[in-house]
Amino acid sequence: MSAVLSNALPFDRLVDACASDWRAYIEHPFVRGMGDGALPEASFRHYLKQDYLFLVHFARAWGLAVYKARSMGELRQGLDILKAIVDLEMGLHISWCAEWGVSEDDLAMLQESRATMAYTRYVLDAGASGDLLDLHVALAPCVVGYADVASWLLAQPFLKRDGNPYMRWIDMYADAEFQQAAQAERDWLNARLAGVTPERFAQLSRIFRDATRLEADFWQMGLTLAD
Ligand SMILES: Cc1ncc(C[n+]2csc(CCO)c2C)c(N)n1
Numbered sequence: 001m002s003a004v005l006s007n008a009l010p011f012d013r014l015v016d017a018c019a020s021d022w023r024a025y026i027e028h029p030f031v032r033g034m035g036d037g038a039l040p041e042a043s044f045r046h047y048l049k050q051d052y053l054f055l056v057h058f059a060r061a062w063g064l065a066v067y068k069a070r071s072m073g074e075l076r077q078g079l080d081i082l083k084a085i086v087d088l089e090m091g092l093h094i095s096w097c098a099e100w101g102v103s104e105d106d107l108a109m110l111q112e113s114r115a116t117m118a119y120t121r122y123v124l125d126a127g128a129s130g131d132l133l134d135l136h137v138a139l140a141p142c143v144v145g146y147a148d149v150a151s152w153l154l155a156q157p158f159l160k161r162d163g164n165p166y167m168r169w170i171d172m173y174a175d176a177e178f179q180q181a182a183q184a185e186r187d188w189l190n191a192r193l194a195g196v197t198p199e200r201f202a203q204l205s206r207i208f209r210d211a212t213r214l215e216a217d218f219w220q221m222g223l224t225l226a227d
Contacts, residue, residue: 009186009190010189010190010201011140011144011186011189011190011193013193014137014140014189014193014204014208015208017205017209018205018209021212021213021216024216025141025212025213026145026149026152028216028219029219030043030047030223031149031152032156032158033223034153034170035156035158035159035166035170036159037160037163037166037167039166039223041100041165043222043223043225044166044222045102046222046225047218047219047221048093048096048097048100048102049097049102049106050116050218050221051093052090052094053110053112053116054116054119054218055085055089055090055093056090057121057123057124058085058142059086059090061123061127061135062078062081062082062085063078064124064127064128064135065077065082065127065135065136066078066079066082068127068131068132068135069132074132077188113221113226114226115214115217115220115226116218116221118214119211119215122210122214123135123211126138126210133192133193133196133204134204134207136185136188137189137204137208137211138207138208138211139185139211140211141211141214141215142211142215143181143182143185144182144185145212146178146182147173147178147179147181148182149173150170150173150178150179151174151179153170154170154174
């Protein structure tokens, strides 16, 4: 078992180090509810609204990645992702909310839930107090996890395609372009993690696990309509 683990790619070792937390996130009841279409629409709407605030802070986190850059390549990577979120993702999210009956005025008046606050500020602090690798590891459950959620759902026998209001959400994250972006992040992390000491790897594993648990809490917030 340990031989398998040590031969595994570094990113897979991060996941293996918190396997039960990772599964609880990827296979969360909120995710299953999107898959079989039984998730209450109020839960999805609550999630969508909080996700707007999440995206604002996520954009700030990529701004922090720009600040933490130590090379032109890193500077451009942070800038490109920051621009994609601000110029594309935010607009897409606003039209997605509109389709679900949430107006821009609603979004402007939103109160941030504790789960949104906990997760986004955790990621920003991991980056502010650490280096670019700490920040990427804190962001990885978001970037890579959603690709895994979509792939996992597509492989489930309970997936309901016809008449499922969440099918478009699943298809969006299952899309090749999004899967490639997630793979690019895995590749970047595999390259950066390859040379770290066991002590540093253990430190980064804790950040990855914390962020994974905070992602699961974000689903739970949607499910329970927590504020
Ligand atoms: C709580 C929460 N976690 C992850 C994502 C997914 N996500 C948001 S931005 C981004 C990267 C693309 O720029 C990804 C994958 C989400 N929407 N909400």
